[in-house]
Amino acid sequence: MKKWQIALMWLLPIxxxxxxxxxxxxxxxxxxxxxxxxxxxFPIDQTWTNMEETVVMNVRFxxxxxxxxxxxxxxxxxxxxxxxxxxxxxxxxxxxxSAGAGFGASIGILFFGQGIEAQLIALVFGLLAILFTFxxxxxxxxxxxxxxxxxxVITSALFNALISLTKFVADPEEKLPAITYxxxxxxxxxxxxxxxxxxxxILCGMFVLYLLRWRLNLLTLPEDEAKSMxxxxxxxKWAVIAGSTVITAATVAAAxxxxxxxxxxxxxxxxxVGNNNQYVLPVSLAIGSMYLLLIDDLARSLTATEIxxxxxxxxxxxxxxxxxxRKMGGRWS
Amino acid sequence: xxxxxxxxxxxYSKRRQQxxxxxxENVNFILQPGEILSILGPNGAGKTTMLKCITGxxxxxxGETYIDDQPLTKLHKKELWKRVGYVPQAHxxxxxxxxxxxxxxGRAPYISTLSQPSKKDKLAALExxxxxxxxxxxxxxxxxxxxxxxxxxxxxxxxxxxxxxxILDEPESHLDIQKQIVILKTIRRLSKEKGISxxxxxxxxxHAFYLADHVLMTxxxxxxxxxxxxxxxxxxxxxxxFGIELKKLFLKKMIYC
Numbered sequence: 001m002k003k004w005q006i007a008l009m010w011l012l013p014i015x016x017x018x019x020x021x022x023x024x025x026x027x028x029x030x031x032x033x034x035x036x037x038x039x040x041x042f043p044i045d046q047t048w049t050n051m052e053e054t055v056v057m058n059v060r061f062x063x064x065x066x067x068x069x070x071x072x073x074x075x076x077x078x079x080x081x082x083x084x085x086x087x088x089x090x091x092x093x094x095x096x097x098s099a100g101a102g103f104g105a106s107i108g109i110l111f112f113g114q115g116i117e118a119q120l121i122a123l124v125f126g127l128l129a130i131l132f133t134f135x136x137x138x139x140x141x142x143x144x145x146x147x148x149x150x151x152x153v154i155t156s157a158l159f160n161a162l163i164s165l166t167k168f169v170a171d172p173e174e175k176l177p178a179i180t181y182x183x184x185x186x187x188x189x190x191x192x193x194x195x196x197x198x199x200x201x202i203l204c205g206m207f208v209l210y211l212l213r214w215r216l217n218l219l220t221l222p223e224d225e226a227k228s229m230x231x232x233x234x235x236x237k238w239a240v241i242a243g244s245t246v247i248t249a250a251t252v253a254a255a256x257x258x259x260x261x262x263x264x265x266x267x268x269x270x271x272x273v274g275n276n277n278q279y280v281l282p283v284s285l286a287i288g289s290m291y292l293l294l295i296d297d298l299a300r301s302l303t304a305t306e307i308x309x310x311x312x313x314x315x316x317x318x319x320x321x322x323x324x325x326r327k328m329g330g331r332w333s
Numbered sequence: 334x335x336x337x338x339x340x341x342x343x344x345y346s347k348r349r350q351q352x353x354x355x356x357x358e359n360v361n362f363i364l365q366p367g368e369i370l371s372i373l374g375p376n377g378a379g380k381t382t383m384l385k386c387i388t389g390x391x392x393x394x395x396g397e398t399y400i401d402d403q404p405l406t407k408l409h410k411k412e413l414w415k416r417v418g419y420v421p422q423a424h425x426x427x428x429x430x431x432x433x434x435x436x437x438x439g440r441a442p443y444i445s446t447l448s449q450p451s452k453k454d455k456l457a458a459l460e461x462x463x464x465x466x467x468x469x470x471x472x473x474x475x476x477x478x479x480x481x482x483x484x485x486x487x488x489x490x491x492x493x494x495x496x497x498x499x500i501l502d503e504p505e506s507h508l509d510i511q512k513q514i515v516i517l518k519t520i521r522r523l524s525k526e527k528g529i530s531x532x533x534x535x536x537x538x539x540h541a542f543y544l545a546d547h548v549l550m551t552x553x554x555x556x557x558x559x560x561x562x563x564x565x566x567x568x569x570x571x572x573x574x575f576g577i578e579l580k581k582l583f584l585k586k587m588i589y590c
Binding site: 083086087088211212213214215217218220221222224225227228229230231232236270274275276278 | 385388390410411412413414415417418419421424426427428429430431434438439441442444446447449450474494
């Protein structure tokens with residue numbers, strides 16, 4: 001990649017984020033936003049109203065940072081899983097994390113209502129689902145990759161059934177809409193507290209994947225070939241699984257199930273930079289964060305009520321990527 | 334480097350009917366520096382399993398591989414794979430890396446776990462591609478080049494780690510005859526010029542005859558023979574192992590040379 005491309009890649013999400021801080025029912029112009037943001041670090045004269053500062057810093061800021069982290073995290077996790085499983089159709093929830101976390105959130109909402117309890121239970125169940133997947137796949141050191149994928153499908157099916165069960169028994173006046181809405185993904189209730197819980201976890205996962213980005217190329221090779229490169233294949237695979245899993249579980253805990261991003265964004269990244277994961281991962285991060293941020297902007301400003309994220313990621317994403325796919329003719333493979 | 338296998342056995346149970354059990358019992362051979370050993374046998378004789386055992390990708394159930402008189406299992410994996418290069422059969426890849434990216438992967442034993450390949454690694458990759466004669470294809474996707482070119486790139490991927498032994502698993506078996514010769518010639522040239530020893534799996538007797546100093550012939554129940562190429566590959570034994578009449582003919586002008 002050329003220097004200016006790299007610079008553009010990192011600059012663009014920041015610009016989109018600044019503009020996003022302004023849009024909504026209460027408009028703030030970008031210049032004022034930059035000044036408000038600067039004032040958080042350096043003392044400068046206040047030329048804006050307190051109202052503007054509250055809207056930008058307290059209402060929109062945590063939501064926008066979360067959108068960036070979740071979009072980027074899911075895209076990176078998806079790219080890593082696609083590489084590791086050597087399968088371009090894999091998404092970060094392939095091992096059953098999303099379904100598990102979704103079930104956790106559902107029973108959380110059922111018993112405690114929407115709040116921190118539901119999020120923590122979601123996180124725990126996301127990780128439990130992964131453990132269950134590994135239990136099903138068997139603990140042989142060299143269990144074949146497709147065993148994990150099959151075990152993940154089984155886990156997802158089981159937890160999806162359990163989600164249906166909780167919906168079935170939930171109070172249809174109050175709890176059922178909350179669960180349904182939450183399962184479609186939304187950042188509508190995002191606060192600093194969500195950011196403080198999910199943010200560090202997502203960043204940790206990203207950091208692990210980012211460091212291992214070149215090694216991912218080696219993991220796409222058949223197992224014996226990868227071993228013959230003198231790398232600890234099993235340990236690396238566990239590290240990638242751990243990184244991707246915590247990202248996915250944390251995103252589901254913070255914003256519900258956000259579909260599509262983890263599957264599609266890595267392919268878009270590959271159209272730009274080829275198959276080398278050294279570049280695919282950072283570019284996925286940049287595009288994914290920007291994409292989900294734009295989607296979230298639409299979700300909160302398109303209509304008077306919030307539109308769930310998964311609806312928009314698919315409705316807007318599908319035609320856009322269909323055109324892209326036809327135009328590029330799948331040139332990345 | 335000297336590579337020696339003493340008393341190698343690989344099986345899950347005493348009965349050796351099922352794959353990947355190795356029919357052959359008590360594998361013994363010594364490979365001196367710069368020599369080429371060919372493991373020759375029909376399909377399904379366990380040649381690939383044998384290669385994996387020799388390199389430690391599978392563990393011998395009995396016996397041991399020695400490298401310079403040191404047991405292979407005692408060597409650190411990173412050190413081992415700097416000295417031994419494993420060339421798999423060319424196969425379609427899910428992700429079409431460029432040949433340069435593919436070859437750089439071979440530098441992995443030299444690159445610490447959390448870092449990325451440097452300029453130096455990139456230069457080494459181009460040099461290795463040059464060595465096998467396909468530097469001009471460096472930026473091509475490995476799913477766009479021909480099978481022979483991909484096989485050459487896979488050889489380059491091991492060369493980039495500066496190995497002392499190359500282990501090749503039927504590198505020529507699904508190529509057309511012209512590409513086969515290119516591959517065989519390349520292997521022979523590397524062995525001569527760089528003093529790299531090779532172990533090469535093949536089911537073509539003529540290829541073993543052309544390349545190898547020693548032959549390890551294997552054939553399911555028929556046992557195992559190791560020795561100088563000319564001693565092992567007699568007409569009588571070829572019939573016994575491959576089940577058809579084969580004649581040794583020498584042409585004055587060896588086409589393969």
